[in-house]
Amino acid sequence: MTRTELADALARVVPAFAANGLALLLAFYLWASARIVKISGRLPRPWPDIPSTAMPRATLATLAAAVLMCFAPGYVGVLGVALVGAFSAAFSLQGLAAFHDRSRGRPGRGLMLFGMYLTLFVTQGIALVALTLFGLADTALDRRRPKDSPAP
Numbered sequence: 001m002t003r004t005e006l007a008d009a010l011a012r013v014v015p016a017f018a019a020n021g022l023a024l025l026l027a028f029y030l031w032a033s034a035r036i037v038k039i040s041g042r043l044p045r046p047w048p049d050i051p052s053t054a055m056p057r058a059t060l061a062t063l064a065a066a067v068l069m070c071f072a073p074g075y076v077g078v079l080g081v082a083l084v085g086a087f088s089a090a091f092s093l094q095g096l097a098a099f100h101d102r103s104r105g106r107p108g109r110g111l112m113l114f115g116m117y118l119t120l121f122v123t124q125g126i127a128l129v130a131l132t133l134f135g136l137a138d139t140a141l142d143r144r145r146p147k148d149s150p151a152p
Contacts, residue, residue: 015078016085020128023089051100055090055139063087092128095135101144 031050037043066087069080099116103109119127138144 012081015082016088019082019085020089023086024093024128027089027093051097051104052144053094053097054142054144055094055135057139057142059087059090060136060140063091088128088132091135091139092131093135094138095131095133098134098138098144099131 034043034047038047063084066080066083069076070084071077072080100113103112106112116127120131
């Protein structure tokens, strides 16, 4: 592989990494700021049950459309790559929420969560791939939502 080919390959995936990193960072900032406001007693609404949140299945079709856009030339392809990166961040957060939700009430939950976050920190986000796949499966299979309540 020549330097030009390597540079072209990196330029092709940079929008995905940028969108993924920014989406995760902004989600963390939103969570942290809401927690600060809650601690101050100025949060006008009750704190939501974040681990029970689940994305609708329609996001899978949108992700598929973004993957198809990746193969288009020009700015449409770059937009598709960025959308895939942003959706991968959303699905990794979905996987994180599913892990938190499924570990409720289990013995050693704190140790499991500590181990997961430590793995995420040590691998510098490489373990997000597993969480993304877990989030995709959680959204596709929809096993956490009770069967009598419709999807939002």
